[in-house]
Amino acid sequence: MKTKKALSFLLVSIMILLAACGQTNQGASGNDSSSQSPSESSKPSPAIETVEWDENGPETTVKVMYPWGEDNFKTFVLDRYEGAYPKNITLECVCIAAELKPMQEMNAKGIVPDIIFAGFGIDPLVELEMYEPLDEYVQKYGVNVDQFNKAVIATYRGMDPDKKQGLIGLPTFVDTVGLIYNKEVFDKFGVPYPTGQLTWDEVADLAVKMTAKRDGIQYRGLELGAGFTGGEALKPLQEFEINWTDPETGEVLIDKLPEVKKYFEQMKKFYSMPDLYNKDPEARGRYQFAELTVAMTVSYPAFIRWGMGGDPDKLKNIDAVPVPVWEAGGTGPNVYSHPYMLNKYSENKDAGFQVMLGFAKAENEDPVTSPRYEFATNPVYEGKNMKAFWDYNPAVPPVISKYDKLVDIEGSLKDFAESDMNIDEHLRKLKEESEVKIKEAKSLEN
Amino acid sequence: MAKKRVLTTRTVRNLEGSLFMAPWLLGFIMFLGFPLVFSVYMSFNTLKILPNKMKYNFVGLKYYHEILFGSSALYDELIPYFQEVIFMVPVIVIFALLIAIFLNQKLPGRLVFRALFFLPVIFSTGAVLQGFMSQGEGGLGFIQGDAINGFMDTYLADSSWGKPVKAVLENFVMVLWYSGVQILIFLAGRQTIPVSAYESARIDGASPWEVFWKITLPAMSPFILLNLIYTVVDMFTFPSNPVINLINSDNYGYSSALAWIYFIIILVFLGIIMLIYSRVNRGSSRRR
Numbered sequence: 001m002k003t004k005k006a007l008s009f010l011l012v013s014i015m016i017l018l019a020a021c022g023q024t025n026q027g028a029s030g031n032d033s034s035s036q037s038p039s040e041s042s043k044p045s046p047a048i049e050t051v052e053w054d055e056n057g058p059e060t061t062v063k064v065m066y067p068w069g070e071d072n073f074k075t076f077v078l079d080r081y082e083g084a085y086p087k088n089i090t091l092e093c094v095c096i097a098a099e100l101k102p103m104q105e106m107n108a109k110g111i112v113p114d115i116i117f118a119g120f121g122i123d124p125l126v127e128l129e130m131y132e133p134l135d136e137y138v139q140k141y142g143v144n145v146d147q148f149n150k151a152v153i154a155t156y157r158g159m160d161p162d163k164k165q166g167l168i169g170l171p172t173f174v175d176t177v178g179l180i181y182n183k184e185v186f187d188k189f190g191v192p193y194p195t196g197q198l199t200w201d202e203v204a205d206l207a208v209k210m211t212a213k214r215d216g217i218q219y220r221g222l223e224l225g226a227g228f229t230g231g232e233a234l235k236p237l238q239e240f241e242i243n244w245t246d247p248e249t250g251e252v253l254i255d256k257l258p259e260v261k262k263y264f265e266q267m268k269k270f271y272s273m274p275d276l277y278n279k280d281p282e283a284r285g286r287y288q289f290a291e292l293t294v295a296m297t298v299s300y301p302a303f304i305r306w307g308m309g310g311d312p313d314k315l316k317n318i319d320a321v322p323v324p325v326w327e328a329g330g331t332g333p334n335v336y337s338h339p340y341m342l343n344k345y346s347e348n349k350d351a352g353f354q355v356m357l358g359f360a361k362a363e364n365e366d367p368v369t370s371p372r373y374e375f376a377t378n379p380v381y382e383g384k385n386m387k388a389f390w391d392y393n394p395a396v397p398p399v400i401s402k403y404d405k406l407v408d409i410e411g412s413l414k415d416f417a418e419s420d421m422n423i424d425e426h427l428r429k430l431k432e433e434s435e436v437k438i439k440e441a442k443s444l445e446n
Numbered sequence: 447m448a449k450k451r452v453l454t455t456r457t458v459r460n461l462e463g464s465l466f467m468a469p470w471l472l473g474f475i476m477f478l479g480f481p482l483v484f485s486v487y488m489s490f491n492t493l494k495i496l497p498n499k500m501k502y503n504f505v506g507l508k509y510y511h512e513i514l515f516g517s518s519a520l521y522d523e524l525i526p527y528f529q530e531v532i533f534m535v536p537v538i539v540i541f542a543l544l545i546a547i548f549l550n551q552k553l554p555g556r557l558v559f560r561a562l563f564f565l566p567v568i569f570s571t572g573a574v575l576q577g578f579m580s581q582g583e584g585g586l587g588f589i590q591g592d593a594i595n596g597f598m599d600t601y602l603a604d605s606s607w608g609k610p611v612k613a614v615l616e617n618f619v620m621v622l623w624y625s626g627v628q629i630l631i632f633l634a635g636r637q638t639i640p641v642s643a644y645e646s647a648r649i650d651g652a653s654p655w656e657v658f659w660k661i662t663l664p665a666m667s668p669f670i671l672l673n674l675i676y677t678v679v680d681m682f683t684f685p686s687n688p689v690i691n692l693i694n695s696d697n698y699g700y701s702s703a704l705a706w707i708y709f710i711i712i713l714v715f716l717g718i719i720m721l722i723y724s725r726v727n728r729g730s731s732r733r734r
Contacts, residue, residue, distance in 0.1 A: 100696035104495040112497050128496055345497040440519075443512050444697060 050142035053354045055086045060351040062089055065106075065113035065343075067097035067120070077359075080372060085358030089351050100124040112345050114352035119338045122168055123402065126161045132342040133166035137353040148364055149174045151394035152337045158400045169339025170360035173367075176335055177235060177298055178389040179203070179324055183317040185295040188214055194296075197322040197392065199330075200236055200266055203296065204273075210295040211276045220276055223294045227284035228270070228277050229413040232298050237263040237409065238333035239326060239395050244409070247401035250438045254407060255427040262326075264416070264423045271417040284414060290314075298323055301367075301389040305380050312380070319384050322391045332392035337363075406441060407434040489702035509703035520704065523688040524711070529610035531681050534621070537614070538677050539670060542625040546632030547662065560633070567626035576686050579617060624680065628673045635669035636662070664730070671723050675716060682712045 066073050073093040085091075094113040096102045099120050106113075107128065118125060125131040138145055145153050145167065152171045160166040179198065186193050189210045198206070207221025225232035240259035245252050254260045271277045278288065289297040290307050292314065299307060301320075308314050323332045340356040342349055367373040368386045375381045412430050419426065453461075489510070492503040513520050549560050639662065647657050683690065689708055695701045 104696070104698075107495045107497045110497075128494055130497065343497075440512075440517050443508075443516055444700060 051140060053086050053141065053350070055088055057088055060089050060348055061092050062115060062348055062351050062355045063092050063094045063111075063113040064340075064355070065094045065096055065098055065116040067095070067117065069095050081359050081362050084362035085355045086351075089355055091355065098124055100127060103128055103130070112347070113343055114346040114348045115356050116341045116343055117172075117338065118169060118341050122159055122161075122339070122341065125341055130343050130345060131161075131168060132344040132346075132349065133160065133162075133164075133168060134170065134342060134353065134356075135167050137342070137350070138167060140350075141353070141357070143357060148360060149335065149337065149394075151335050151396050154396040155334065155336060155400060156339060158397060163399070169341040170356045171337035171339055172359060172363050174335050174337040174363075175300060176389045176392075176394075177232070177300055177323045177333060178320040178391075179296055179298055179322065180289070180303065180318060180320045181296045182289070182292060182294065183319060184292065185210055185219055188219065189295075191295075193319070194321045197328070198324045199328060200324050200326060203324045204266070204269055207270070207276060207296065208273050211273055217293060218275060218278075220278070220288065220294045221273075221296065222270065222276065223287065223289050223297045224270075225410075226287050227414075229284055229410070229417065231410055233267070233413055234410055235298050235323065235333040236266055236326070239331055241331065241334075241395045241397050243397055243399065243401040243404060244407045245401045245403035245434075245438065247399045247403070250401075250403040250442055252403075252407060252431045252434045252438065254409070254434075255424070255431050260427065261423060264426065267413065267416065268421045268423065271421060277417050279418065301375060301381075301386060304384065305374070305378060308380075310380050315380055320388045321385065322388045325392070331395040333394060334396060335394040403438050403441070406437040485702040485705060488699050489706055491699050493698045495698075505699065509700045510707065513700070513704055513707055519692060520689070520707070523692050524708075526610060526613075527688055529607060530613050531678070533610055533614045534624070534681060535674065535677050538621050538624050538628060539673050541621055542628035542673060543632050543666065543670070545625065546629050546636055547658075549629065549633055550636045563622075563629050564626045566623040578619070579686070624677065627680075628677060631669055631673055631676070632666065635666050639665045667727055671720070674719055674723065678716055678719060679712065682708075682715075 064073070064077065066077060068076075070093055073095060077093070078091060094106070094111055096106050096111075096113075097120060098116050098118050100123075103124050116125060116130070122131065137143075148171055152174055153167070156168045156171070157165040159168050161168075179194065181194060183193055189212070191206060191209050194206070203222060210219060210221035212219060222228075224230070224235065237260065240257075240263070242253075242257055242259050244254050244257075244260070287297070287307050288294050289299075290309065297303075304315065304318060304320075308318065325332055340359055342352050342356065346352050362372060365372060367375050367390065369376050371377055375386050407430065409430065412426065416426050490504060490506060492505055494501045545563060549556065549563065553559075643661050643665075644657060647661055652660065681687070689704075693701050693704050693708065695704075
């Protein structure tokens with residue numbers, strides 16, 4: 001009997017111990033009805049007085065959530081943005097990727113970053129209710145957001161999960177593209193170099209002229225992304241201000257949109273040109289433009305360095321013009337910039353906002369002349385028309401649909417190019433595949 | 447004068463035992479029991495770890511239903527791996543049995559050989575093995591040759607059962623790496639068979655072949671079952687197992703539900719193995 005009592009006592013003690021251990025979580029668990037929702041916090045106060053950050057105020061440390069480790073943090077944040085944020089603020093790296101799992105592990109450890117580099121999309125921050133719309137701070141510090149890339153700001157407003165056009169973050173470097181061409185190939189075929197922005201039809205006309213064998217080497221007039229099926233092949237489609245899916249219901253719209261059909265017709269035109277599309281499976285994994293056998297490609301400005309290997313001999317005949325558009329004066333591909341976002345749970349929101357603002361202003365300097373950018377300092381870009389990469393009006397989809405990424409148009413291009421290119425059939429198949437993915441994603445939503 | 451309370455010897459012994467048991471019991475409850483029960487709870491909820499709290503949202507059997515009937519993710523990973531396991535388990539058990547018998551012989555350097563076969567268990571981790579496999583060190587060199595590879599491509603191709611056979615052959619060195627513990631168990635089992643049994647069989651004129659089938663194998667049968675269970679559990683919980691990767695998702699509720707479904711699948715598979723084993727064992731006992 002006494003033994004049983006002793007054992008009972010032991011078990012009860014263990015339970016009490018466990019209950020005590022779990023108390024910190026228990027107290028915080030359960031459906032939260034008291035905490036402020038993001039939409040509530042996003043409402044700007046009607047009478048906020050504009051103030052200035054006091055650089056002579058107390059020293060503050062801002063924790064920056066950054067995914068690529070301390071060394072890169074030093075190079076690409078501390079050194080790059082030196083002097084760009086208030087001098088009484090010190091930055092500290094929370095070197096964790098802003099993805100759902102690492103962020104939850106971070107939360108469990110009680111680490112609270114003040115600002116977050118959303119390099120993996122904003123969904124994890126929205127899921128974990130960690131984002132804070134910036135409108136209140138923009139108003140409070142009298143920031144003119146029009147100074148930043150308007151298309152990116154409009155995209156951020158379109159990404160507001162509360163659908164209230166709230167500003168979800170401030171931009172960093174804006175990814176833009178241009179038409180990069182190889183003068184040597186143009187010379188070989190006796191075609192004059194492009195001098196300004198072309199239309200996709202004009203690009204097609206040029207491409208067909210420069211797709212032929214010379215001296216036993218197969219030349220091609222155009223390549224969009226590695227092997228003509230990479231991400232850059234979507235640029236013509238990204239020039240339309242459309243959503244591929246309904247942002248509310250997730251309905252796949254690609255088979256109903258005339259713009260999508262127009263894009264596939266253009267791609268069919270490219271893929272149907274004899275020898276323009278390289279059927280060799282290995283071609284999908286490399287940029288043939290870098291092998292100097294392609295006349296034109298659409299890519300990012302830094303492609304001239306990383307894509308071409310930085311070899312001065314290779315680069316001497318490379319130049320650029322603005323990205324092609326559907327019609328003269330039309331919109332170019334939409335642009336994006338991974339934002340810094342303010343953590344709703346930060347205790348240093350004002351200081352965090354000042355840091356984000358400093359970063360955004362630094363990144364907003366002219367990329368062709370500012371010493372912060374490689375385009376002004378790296379000799380590989382010398383003498384090239386680098387301004388062309390920023391010389392277009394980017395498209396802005398009305399609302400950003402989170403389901404668009406589940407429609408894998410890029411992944412379907414290889415099959416399209418190597419099939420009989422029946423557009424309706426291809427879109428129907430792609431729609432069905434996308435519907436399965438969206439259904440699965442929705443079933444796991446709360 | 448108050449009567450002094452004296453604990454009986456039995457009570458003291460029980461208390462002593464409980465105290466000795468307490469560290470394990472505490473460890474079990476804190477690190478195994480509680481997480482197990484909590485994972486059941488999580489599987490019925492969507493769980494998000496926010497900076498200031500854990501947010502639960504009860505979803506009932508949604509995740510179980512989604513995994514079993516709403517998506518092919520589990521089946522896409524489980525079925526090919528399951529086919530591999532069906533090939534690998536007998537190969538590992540037979541290999542371990544033969545090596546154990548070999549290591550039981552009185553041969554020079556026996557201790558070194560025993561250590562060598564057990565060495566992978568000591569220093570190999572999932573990451574090390576993954577590293578070896580990704581470097582193409584998991585296969586058998588002679589299979590990579592044109593003749594055998596061509597033969598396999600012709601006759602196995604990419605059929606539903608051809609693929610797992612090829613996968614097993616391509617990672618055949620894994621058999622060696624998986625077998626350390628099993629060899630040790632078989633070795634211990636082999637040493638439980640009395641030497642007199644072998645002596646009397648030899649006197650009766652039994653050949654080594656007959657001795658193996660009539661004495662060694664029947665005497666080892668409990669250890670074969672033990673190793674079967676061990677190997678199945680080991681393979682189903684190996685870190686490179688694709689289902690484990692699927693479980694390791696960022697949705698804790700979904701992961702918990704998947705882990706429990708997977709646990710039940712392993713349990714059923716073990717049940718089937720034990721059933722087959724008992725039938726086979728009973729049949730061979732009758733024949734003897």
